[in-house]
Structures are given as C-alpha cells and as structure tokens.
Amino acid sequence: MIWTLGAAAEAGEPGLWAKFLGLLASVVDAVAWPFHEGTVYVFGAMAVACAIAVVVSQNVVRMAFWLILSLAATGALFFSLNADFVGAAQLLIYVGGTLVLLIFGVMLTASGPFLQIKAKPGEMVLAGVVGMALLGVILSSAISVDWDKHAPSPEKAVGIGFNSPAEGNTTRELGMKFLGANPKDIGSQKATLSPGYLLPFEIVSVHLLVVLIGAAYLARAKRQKAPVVDPT
Amino acid sequence: MSTTDQVAANVPAAELNTYLFIAAVLFVCGIVCMATKRNAIGVLMGVELVLNGANLNFVAFARFTRLGLDGQVVSLFVIVLAAAEAAIALAIALNFYNNHLTIDVDRADELKG
Amino acid sequence: MSSVLAASSIAEFLAGYLDNSHSAWAYVVAALIHAGLVLAFFGVAPLVYIWLERKVAGRIQDRLGPTRVGGKFGWLQTLADGVKLIQKEDLCPGAADQFMFRMSPYLVFVASFAAFMVLPWADGWISQDLDIGLFFILAIMSLEVMGVIFAGYSSGSKWALFGGMREAAQVVSYEIPMAICALVPVTALGTLSMMEISHMQAGPLLNWMVFHDPFCFVAFFVYFTVATASVKRAPFDLAEAESELVAGFHTEYSGIRWSYFFMAEYASMFAVSGIATALFLGGWSTGIGLEESFLNPLRASGGPGYLLANIFGAAVFISKGCILVFVQMWVRWTLPRLRIDQVMTTCLKYLLPISCALFLGVTLWPLLVFKLTGRTTLVDSMNVMGSDLGKPTADRGYRPWTPRPTNEIPQVPATAAPIDVEPGQAEPEKPVEAANGVDAKRPEAARLDVVDVSEGKVQS
Structure with a gap:
C-alpha cells in the first residue's frame, strides 16, 4: 500500500515522512516504468545491443546466439506494434525455423580452424566508418520527414477482428x-x-x-x- | 475507460522515430556484418539482420502511417522469403564446404580470370 | 475485446484503492501477481510430476517407487532431490564454451515458461488473451530447441553434441505435423484465441472438439503422439538415449542448471497437454452440463461466486492436463524406445501425410455433411441440459458485439461474412440466426464477427 500512502503524501501532508513516501513512490514509479510502455525501449535496446554483438563477436556460434536474441527482441517489438501475427510468425518461422537451419549450417561447417575467421583490423575500421556514415544518412533522412502528415486516418469498424493496425488483433x-x-x-x-x-x-x-x-x-x-x- | 487505457494515457508512447532508429541500427549492423565477415554463414546472418531491420520498418509504418495493414502483409512475405533465401544460401555454403573444405568466402575465387 | 482479461480484473481491483495518477501501479502489481501465479504453477507442477513419474515407473515395473521421504508415499522426494541439486557444485567443463554453457538452460527455461502465458485456466483466467493465442504458444514452444542445441554444442563433448543435433532434427521435424494437427480443430472453430476456443466447447460432452467430426477425433490422437515426441518423451527420447548417448545434450550439466532442463521438460509436458485439453477436450468445461445450470450463474453473481466457479474451472483444466501427462508417463514406461531413423520415418513418412489428410478432410467435412443432411452439423440443433448441442461450432463462443461509436462512416448492415464467396458476390443477406435459433436469447448480437465456412455454405 505504498502507493496509497504516496498519494496521500502528494495530497498535501507536509512532513519528513510524507516527503520520504513521495520520494519512494517516484523511485518505484521509475522502476515500474519499463513494465508498460517502456518495454518498447527495453526490447529496442536489446535488439540493438545484440545486433552490435553479432557484428563484434568473432565466433560463429556466438554470432548465432546473439542473432537469436536480436531477432527475438525484434519479435517482441512487433508485439508492441500491435502486429501480433507478424510477431508470432517471426518467432515461429525466423527464430524457430530459419535460425535452427542456420545453426545446422554452422555445426556442419565450423570445424576447428573455421570457427573463427578474423577479418583484418583495417577492414573492420573501414566497415565501421562506412556503417556510421550510412547510419547517419538513414537517420537524418528519417528525422527530416514530418511523419504526422502521414498519420493514419480513423478506420471504419467492420467488426471484431477487422481492426486497423493501430488497434491490434488484426x-x-x-x-x-x-x-x-x-x-x-x-x-x-x-x-x-x-x-x-x-x-x-x-x-x-x-x-x-x-x-x-x-x-x-x-x-x-x-x-x-x-x-x-x-x-x- | 479501463485501467490499461489510463496507463497508456499516462505514459509517453513510443513514436515512429524510435522504431526507425532501431531498424536503422539493425540495418547498418547487417550491412557491416556482410562486409566484414569472411565466414559465409556470418555473411548470411548479416542478410538476416538487414531483412529484419526492413521488416521492423514495414510494421512500424503499418502502425503509425497510412500504409495500413499492407505493411504487415509485406513483412510476412519478407519472413517467408528470408526462410527460402536462408535454405538456398546454406545449401550453397555446404556445397562450397564440401568442395573446398573451408567456408572462407575470400577463398571462393576460382572464377577470377 | 482481447484486452488483458484477467489482468484488468486484478488491476481494476487494485485501482479501486488508488487515485488516477497512480493507476499504472495497479497494472504493474497485477502483472507481477500474474507472473507470480504462473511461475508458482510452473515451479510446483514439475515437483509433483517428477514424484508421480517415479511412482508410476515403480508401479509399472512392479516396485514401490519412493516410499520414505516425507511419509508413506514419499511425496517429499522431489523436494529432497531439489535441495540436493541446489547444493551441488555448479560444474563447467574445461572444453566448454563457458558463456553459452551457462546461458543455455535459461533459454530452455524461458521458452517453456512463456508457453504458460496463453493457457486458458478458467473463464477469464488467462495471463494474455491473445487473438493468436494458439499460434503464439506453438511459436514459443519452438524456441525451446535453441537452448538444447546450444547446450549440446557448448558442452564441448561429443555425446552432448550428438544429443543436441538429434534433438534439433527431431523437434524441427515434429513441429510441422504438430502445427497442422492443431490447425484441424481451429479450421472448424474459426479462431486462434485460446479463450474463444474454450468457450466454444462449453456444454455437453459432444460439444468437445474431439467429438466434432471424425477428422478432429483422429487429429487428437495424432496430435498427442506428435506432442509426446516434441517434448522428447519416450518412446521418442532419442536426444537423451542413455544406452547410446550417456545422457544426451545435458551430459555435462549438473546441479541447478541440470534441474532447469528437467523443470522445463516437465512443464512442457503439461503445456502440450494443456493445449490438447483446450483444443480437443473442452478446456475447463466438465462436459456434463454443469456450466449452464450451476457454474455460469455462480460466475455471473460476481465476487466470491465468480472466484469459486473459476477455481473449479481451473481445477477441471488442470486435472485434464494431469491425466494427459499421466498417459505420457504410462507410455514412457511401457513402450520400448524407437531408433533414430524410425523416429524420423514415423514423423515424415506417416504422421505428416496423415495430418495433411486430416487437415484437408476437416475443410471438406462441412460441405459433405451439408450435402447429406442439409445442415452443417451432424446433430440437429437442440437444447440439451441448457446448452446448445449441434450448433455450428463457430457460432458457439461469440459474445454479442456492440458497435464502436464512429462519427464518420455508418455501420454496415448486419451480415454474416461468408469467406468462400468472392468479394464481388458478397451481398447483404438476411442473417441466418433466426433459422438456427441462435440468437433467440441475445437479439442484440450483430454477428459480424462470425467468419465461418460452413455458414457461408448455408447461405449460398
């Protein structure tokens, strides 16, 4: 019942105890934030971090592991975008099917010396620079567009299950x-x-x-x- | 108004740009992966990342713009085609490994004049 | 419609104590309670099942099984085992890939746990009533194989690697007939939501999908065989065949990490049994007409009555699941193990064609029945013990739909949408509710949500 006390504190009971409870409520609010809309940021960060780990790691099996996490996090992002079916298809076909196939390939070919084939450091640096430039181009062009102009028009309701993508259950x-x-x-x-x-x-x-x-x-x-x- | 709706009203929703940023990073990671990895299957993983970034864009546009449900349909097609592409690419990689006993793409230079 | 059904009830219960700005709290606390409830079941079920397995194995082999720990029936045996496992040293072989070796059990555990999110325990008691619940649960359960492959690979042992590879080949192959068999009742039902599927099977025993048509009846047994194989139980447990592979993919594991694999295995056994229960065996309904006369009024009364009715429902659901789990154990200790090539042949040469034929058959079934009887169901629609028997399946579970307020476009006239009629011919027709006597009780139902092959045929 911390939050009720915190609410009472916000209602205006001065004093150290009330201040403490208010502080506690805000701290727990911050902790609770990732649980709802913040899941988007959690899974987004996970997808991004694991994708970078795919690039950085040299061992093929580790790469496959990070790729699985990255693709699964992207599947979670699909769920957060109300695209349930696409998300489940991603998990079933991509992660459960395609990647198992990929790992089969890894295991059939990754014998000893081929487990780690390192690129030259110069190549890595060059690719990194080019990649950052590409990222910059994509992001600047994405930000420069006024997306509000293209906001979806309200859809007409046809029945349950015939929702617009914004409503989910499509x-x-x-x-x-x-x-x-x-x-x-x-x-x-x-x-x-x-x-x-x-x-x-x-x-x-x-x-x-x-x-x-x-x-x-x-x-x-x-x-x-x-x-x-x-x-x- | 249900509790979940109230929660949704209180918390700032993620915008289109958030998803575009994530998708851009995935895409670039895939490109860099394709460029730097010398293992054929590593290159394939780069392709998967690129396709995934594009997919995320499609679904995000379906949600936030007038693209509508077509974005989700296209992303489903992409998933299916990615599966087909992975199957073929793996078959090629296995064939290459059978013939050359390596999977280093830099060694696949027999067609060079 | 498919908001978080149960969550909103707990959340609303909690939100009663809060002011508006803190309602997010109720949501979070409710989510935690839900996760805790599911986790509790997830933890307790293997505890019971491992004990049960030892008892069943003992009885089948003419032994007593555990008898000492915790009284007469040895019912604390699993707990003692668990304490022992926690105390054991967490070993990691020198040749292993340390990081992956430590991560793999969690992958298996998480995939197995997530499947419990969409199991329908009772009316309204489900963690997430997804529109695509069945598809989701199949997708999530297919991730379990990842952890097994990584465990086998990262152990740095050839036994584990062989076990992992066998496992991967087996599970990936058996996923296909499993999904097709699950689609057989879904074709008749017209929905993937676990809640709606369970609702549609309420009422007398003949409403259960397993008795719906001959194809669903066969599909249940094929599904159960395939599900047994996909959770790698004997006679399909080639991945951990002791006589050839030491212990398969978890040869190198010990202590608590090893017990994660086992918890996941026993929880998956219940998960696939739960899917079978929800899809074929009527979910939480008893099949003796208790719902309409007794439980539904109790449920509608709200408060403790609702709670009681749902606890009873959950007990029914769990009992059905446990019976199926018991059958899996019975099979395990009765049948000899197959060879790996026999396992793959069973799947690819027999079960896959059979399930495809069943899928084709169930799509043609309504047409055949309509030709023969003039109805889309075998039994004529009648009222048995307060429930509708012989009503077209897809009509059973839908609740009345109230149109959303829109100020732009006028509502479309109420029509059932036939799926097999070309868009050009889809003309508004008179609703067929009157003919079927479906909507006598709820005339306000604009049944736009019904997309049913069989009904389309009635109209055209």
Missing part, C-alpha cells in the same frame, strides 16, 4: 487479405473485385516449395572424395 483481416478479399468490402453494395494478396501468396508458396526442393538437391550428399589437402 489476424482475421490479415487472413482475408491473403485470401484475396478486402474486409471493408464485405456487406457493402459497391464491393470491388480485387485479387488482394492471393496471387503473391500463391507465388510465394510455390516459390518456397521450389526453393526447398532445390536446396535439398544442392545439399544432397555426393559420394565423392574430398580433395586431399596437401600436408606440406
């Missing part, structure tokens, strides 16, 4: 889009006939199938002798 609308229907057209007389994302969705699914068959063909075990490394 799963049904996403599904309708992938099926080629526009939820806003449902029930209205002037329904437009647009393919939506049905065609890209089909193309991507066929593409994925072709890629998987191709990858299996490329990576199949060829029973051939590996070239003998000259011992001298």
Whole structure:
C-alpha cells in the first residue's frame, strides 16, 4: 500500500515522512516504468545491443546466439506494434525455423580452424566508418520527414477482428487479405473485385516449395572424395 | 475507460522515430556484418539482420502511417522469403564446404580470370 | 475485446484503492501477481510430476517407487532431490564454451515458461488473451530447441553434441505435423484465441472438439503422439538415449542448471497437454452440463461466486492436463524406445501425410455433411441440459458485439461474412440466426464477427 500512502503524501501532508513516501513512490514509479510502455525501449535496446554483438563477436556460434536474441527482441517489438501475427510468425518461422537451419549450417561447417575467421583490423575500421556514415544518412533522412502528415486516418469498424493496425488483433483481416478479399468490402453494395494478396501468396508458396526442393538437391550428399589437402 | 487505457494515457508512447532508429541500427549492423565477415554463414546472418531491420520498418509504418495493414502483409512475405533465401544460401555454403573444405568466402575465387 | 482479461480484473481491483495518477501501479502489481501465479504453477507442477513419474515407473515395473521421504508415499522426494541439486557444485567443463554453457538452460527455461502465458485456466483466467493465442504458444514452444542445441554444442563433448543435433532434427521435424494437427480443430472453430476456443466447447460432452467430426477425433490422437515426441518423451527420447548417448545434450550439466532442463521438460509436458485439453477436450468445461445450470450463474453473481466457479474451472483444466501427462508417463514406461531413423520415418513418412489428410478432410467435412443432411452439423440443433448441442461450432463462443461509436462512416448492415464467396458476390443477406435459433436469447448480437465456412455454405 505504498502507493496509497504516496498519494496521500502528494495530497498535501507536509512532513519528513510524507516527503520520504513521495520520494519512494517516484523511485518505484521509475522502476515500474519499463513494465508498460517502456518495454518498447527495453526490447529496442536489446535488439540493438545484440545486433552490435553479432557484428563484434568473432565466433560463429556466438554470432548465432546473439542473432537469436536480436531477432527475438525484434519479435517482441512487433508485439508492441500491435502486429501480433507478424510477431508470432517471426518467432515461429525466423527464430524457430530459419535460425535452427542456420545453426545446422554452422555445426556442419565450423570445424576447428573455421570457427573463427578474423577479418583484418583495417577492414573492420573501414566497415565501421562506412556503417556510421550510412547510419547517419538513414537517420537524418528519417528525422527530416514530418511523419504526422502521414498519420493514419480513423478506420471504419467492420467488426471484431477487422481492426486497423493501430488497434491490434488484426489476424482475421490479415487472413482475408491473403485470401484475396478486402474486409471493408464485405456487406457493402459497391464491393470491388480485387485479387488482394492471393496471387503473391500463391507465388510465394510455390516459390518456397521450389526453393526447398532445390536446396535439398544442392545439399544432397555426393559420394565423392574430398580433395586431399596437401600436408606440406 | 479501463485501467490499461489510463496507463497508456499516462505514459509517453513510443513514436515512429524510435522504431526507425532501431531498424536503422539493425540495418547498418547487417550491412557491416556482410562486409566484414569472411565466414559465409556470418555473411548470411548479416542478410538476416538487414531483412529484419526492413521488416521492423514495414510494421512500424503499418502502425503509425497510412500504409495500413499492407505493411504487415509485406513483412510476412519478407519472413517467408528470408526462410527460402536462408535454405538456398546454406545449401550453397555446404556445397562450397564440401568442395573446398573451408567456408572462407575470400577463398571462393576460382572464377577470377 | 482481447484486452488483458484477467489482468484488468486484478488491476481494476487494485485501482479501486488508488487515485488516477497512480493507476499504472495497479497494472504493474497485477502483472507481477500474474507472473507470480504462473511461475508458482510452473515451479510446483514439475515437483509433483517428477514424484508421480517415479511412482508410476515403480508401479509399472512392479516396485514401490519412493516410499520414505516425507511419509508413506514419499511425496517429499522431489523436494529432497531439489535441495540436493541446489547444493551441488555448479560444474563447467574445461572444453566448454563457458558463456553459452551457462546461458543455455535459461533459454530452455524461458521458452517453456512463456508457453504458460496463453493457457486458458478458467473463464477469464488467462495471463494474455491473445487473438493468436494458439499460434503464439506453438511459436514459443519452438524456441525451446535453441537452448538444447546450444547446450549440446557448448558442452564441448561429443555425446552432448550428438544429443543436441538429434534433438534439433527431431523437434524441427515434429513441429510441422504438430502445427497442422492443431490447425484441424481451429479450421472448424474459426479462431486462434485460446479463450474463444474454450468457450466454444462449453456444454455437453459432444460439444468437445474431439467429438466434432471424425477428422478432429483422429487429429487428437495424432496430435498427442506428435506432442509426446516434441517434448522428447519416450518412446521418442532419442536426444537423451542413455544406452547410446550417456545422457544426451545435458551430459555435462549438473546441479541447478541440470534441474532447469528437467523443470522445463516437465512443464512442457503439461503445456502440450494443456493445449490438447483446450483444443480437443473442452478446456475447463466438465462436459456434463454443469456450466449452464450451476457454474455460469455462480460466475455471473460476481465476487466470491465468480472466484469459486473459476477455481473449479481451473481445477477441471488442470486435472485434464494431469491425466494427459499421466498417459505420457504410462507410455514412457511401457513402450520400448524407437531408433533414430524410425523416429524420423514415423514423423515424415506417416504422421505428416496423415495430418495433411486430416487437415484437408476437416475443410471438406462441412460441405459433405451439408450435402447429406442439409445442415452443417451432424446433430440437429437442440437444447440439451441448457446448452446448445449441434450448433455450428463457430457460432458457439461469440459474445454479442456492440458497435464502436464512429462519427464518420455508418455501420454496415448486419451480415454474416461468408469467406468462400468472392468479394464481388458478397451481398447483404438476411442473417441466418433466426433459422438456427441462435440468437433467440441475445437479439442484440450483430454477428459480424462470425467468419465461418460452413455458414457461408448455408447461405449460398
């Protein structure tokens, strides 16, 4: 009940005890801040720090570890952006699927000397300078745009599950889009006939199938002798 | 008004620029990773970071601008294509490793004239 | 709609004591209480399950199992084991990658714990009622394999590495049929929210998804097999096959870090059983019509009645989950272990095609039933013990929807939105509630939220 006491203190009871409670309340407020909207900053900082760690670390397995944390933190950012479905897809496909594949690759190839292949220090410095310049360009261009001009217009409510991205819970609308229907057209007389994302969705699914068959063909075990490394 | 709404009203919300900053850092980290790593799989990790930064931008624009739900749709496509790209790139890397017994991309210079 | 259902109740309870500027506090404290509750279950469940496993194993092998610690049934055995494990030295092999070796148990632990966030314990009792709850829980549980791979790799031991690689191959393969099997009831239900899924199965036993159609019935057993494999239980526990791999990926672990792996394993056993309960076995509903006549009025009365009804619901849910966990143990101590190639063959050559066929079948089922009976359900809609039996599944769980106030665009006329009709043909039609007798009790329900394949067919 600290906070009630703190509230009473703010209501105007002078004295050391009240001051102390007010101070305590503000301290705990500061501690509690990351728990709600501040999660964005926590996960943002985590994503950024882990991405930098990917660049800095030399061991491939460590890189994979940091990459997992970075991508998982980005998935959490998707949740904070009310894009639940994208966030869960990120966790399931990216972190749980693609990265497991990547780690398989690491384990099949990272034998002894290839675990750490260092770049030359000069290259690192050059890449760092170029990267900072690129970051500067991107950030300056992002800041120079007045984003308020492009703020979303209030969406009309079609029903539960057909929310705008700002409201969250967009799963049904996403599904309708992938099926080629526009939820806003449902029930209205002037329904437009647009393919939506049905065609890209089909193309991507066929593409994925072709890629998987191709990858299996490329990576199949060829029973051939590996070239003998000259011992001298 | 529910308690959560009140909380949301009291706390300064993260803006679009916050997400753009995070996405920019992810993107640049990916670029630097692609440029400096000599391990083929390290380069691949750089690509994943770049795609992730772009994805974050798409979703942030879907939330804060008039792009609407299309941003989320595009980001889902990106995730799927990234999976396809990783599968192919890994197959190539494994093939390269089988043929050359190394995964150092600087050693892949046989096509040089 | 899907705000933090339970959180807002605790938060609102707390906010009653606060003034407006400190309402953030209520939110934080409520969140902490929730995390604490879930963590308590997460910690206690393995404690009970490990004891149960030893008892079950003993009985099946014609032994007694633990009998001494803490009285007649040895029910404090796990606690004694836990104390022993905490006291043990936290070893890290010299060849290991120190940092990764220490981090891996936490990865496993966190992934397993996060799955409990979206388990529906009782009506309104869920940590996060996500719109995509089922998808989320599958996604989170797929992260567990990461920690196992890293543990195997960073141990610097070939047994651990082999165990980790086997584990990765197995879990990644079994994720696919698991997700498809979970999609089978979802196709019939039309929602991914765990709360809505549980609501839709309220009422008599025949409302449970496992009895919904033959495909869901088979899907339950396929799902349970796959889930057993995906939490690496015998007969699929190749990752830690003692006879070949010492102890698999956790060969080098000892003490408290080793016990993290075990807590995660037993908690995952309950998590997959909880998913099965919520998806197929009616969640917290008893299946004997207790809800409509007794529990729902109690729930509606608010205060202690609500609490009592929900505690009963949670007890039902946990009991169902525990029965499934018991079946997993029973299977483990009865069946011999498969070979690794047999494990992969079972998944890729049998379970995957079966689950794909089930998925196809459940999409065609309403069409078939409609051709034969003229309804989309096998049973005609009737009222049994105060609950609707034979109502189209997707109609059961939806609560009345009140339109949001918008000053710009007028509301669209109330229509069910058929998903299989092209947008150009989607014309406003008369709602079919009257025909089904669905909305006799709640005429205010503008059922725009219903997107149901079966119902679309009724209209077209």
